[in-house]
Amino acid sequence: MSNTHFVNKNHFDPNAEEPLTQEQERYYLATQWQLMWWKLKRHRLAMVSGAVLAFMYFSVVIAELLAPYALASRNTDFIYAPPQKIHFFHEGELIGPFVYGLNFKLNMKTLRREYTENTTNIQPVRFFCSGDKYTFWNLLDANFHFFCPSKSGTLFLLGTDRLGRDVLSRIIYGTRISLTIGLIGIIFSFIIGITIGGLAGYYGGWIDNLTQRMIEIIRSFPELPLWMALSASLPVTWSPILVYFGITLILGMLDWTGLARAVRSKLLSLREEDFAQAAQLMGAKPRRVIARHLLPSFTSHLIASATLSIPSMILGETALSFLGLGLRPPITSWGVLLTEAQNINAVELYPWIMTPVIPVVVVVLAFNFFGDGLRDAADPYH
């Protein structure tokens, strides 16, 4: 009689553990942050956005090296010069990256400055070269650039503004202010949001009620007019750096409400959990219970939502500076650069001064995608 089904001859031991594969073991032993990282890695759009952001923030550190010109260097012969195109071939011959020199003519009829490419004047781009002098981080005098115009030549990849300053270099310098303002602002709003939301969620009762009403009132104000009013009240006598911190404070002061709400609702449900009660019964103080036991269980979520609210701060700063109520020159941010584009004539004649729009849109999109990815990765049920 043939036996068709398989019977394991070994002795059956109910206590034997099923051996884990290495893969499974790694997964089970991984910390929460490792799990998040693995999940995030699979989110391709978020990873690309993260890389873009990392590059942008890195350029904050090395703005002086990256920009072909110094922040304030003026080329009085090239006012409102159009962007110069990079060429590789001259009359069929490979030269490497170069630009043609610009010929300037004032059109006496329209009184416009007209620039034309002079195809006999070849100006190769230099790499790892010495160019405009600058003081790196206000500490170190240097003149090294990653790329600069040829000697006695020009390199305006995005044109120049009304004082003949290179727009690209100014955008690179502007990154410094525009990107950090969002970060510092979010730190302010994070601190306020966690403290107030934490108190409301942990204590409940009238404290909760009061903060809820407060948040409702703040949220019912249209943001921008309030920002405008507050930043108009910053004294004119303040130094630019004080104004910078004032603006970040204002942006952060009005942004914490969403975060506080999230913290509150999470705490309200978490404080009923056994581990929170156990901590309380063992005599832990509220501060410790909140900070040590409750907050870590949703920090990842908080970070994700903070990432999503950075772009609104960057946009807020841009809008305020654009209106002339935010940062003022000599501080250079993308919004400050865009104030030049307020004038419809300028926009029509010199459209390249609108190019600071591009980094704004790119950064806001990148933050949105990256934040979405982070949020998905931080969600254990996703």
Place this chain on the structure above:
Amino acid sequence: MLSYLIHRILIMIPTLFAISIITFVIIQLPPGDYLSTYIAELQSQGENVDIAKIEALRAQYGLDKSMVEQYCFWVLGLLQGDLGFSFEYQLPVSEVVGDRLLLTLVLNFTTIIFIWLVSFPIGIYSATNQYSWGDYGLTFVGFIGLATPNFLLALILLYFANVWFGTSIGGLMDPIYIDQPWSTAKFLSILEHLWVPVVVIGTSGTASMIRRLRANMLDELQKQYVVTAKAKGLHPLKALIKYPLRTSLNPFIADIGNMLPQIISGSAIVSMVLSLPTTGPMLISALQSQDMYLAGSFLIFLALLTVVGMFLSDLALAWLDPRIRLGGGASK
């Protein structure tokens, strides 16, 4: 419904009160007052300042009284419809403001209608054709709309209108109608100009609304009752409209309330770029010259617009969704 209505109105009163205090504090924040700015200006021009006259002005406007007194004076005036006095224009605020409040209202209202009209069909299309090319394309456009700040969009539109049509699209009516009494022709002219700011302000709102509606519809469409309805041979269109659509309508109304502050913020800055005769441009100049009652009136008006708008959207929601008026919301 009535008890919900009363409850909701009762909540609104302290909110408005708090808003009036915040507004007053904010317009008082800058150091000095309008008169000190005015004196500094006169002195810089080398003119003599008549101290007695300044003191008389100060007393006339109540600037010498304490903050609390000034606040009470201001709020009592507001309640009686007296918006105060604009120092800069030397006119009562209500005369300086003129049509601006009405036009702001029209602009914001039209924007909301625009958001509804556009996002409704697109949201449904995106949800019913998930992961199609149309869905991806619309999502992408939506993201761009979300990421581009309003005022930049306005600038770009200005630029292209200039390049393509050679016209200026600024303003809210043809120049001949400015300061003219209302007439049909003026009304039509406004309608003609209104679309640009409405599109610009509405873009980001539309984008987020589409995303929200799409997500809601997708949730609903996967539920069993929809599957059952389809399995039983109900016409696909009816299986869509009868229930899933109705449940996804709720956030549609609720969201307008949340979006209002954003829309109003957007309209304030866009109207500055497009130089519309609404509250935005005048608010900025009032803030800069410390014309406190004028700035205060605008701030209060914008906040009032938001609060009342949220109130209306809450009412509409309560009317749509019995769960809200019979418990939930009222017992909070």
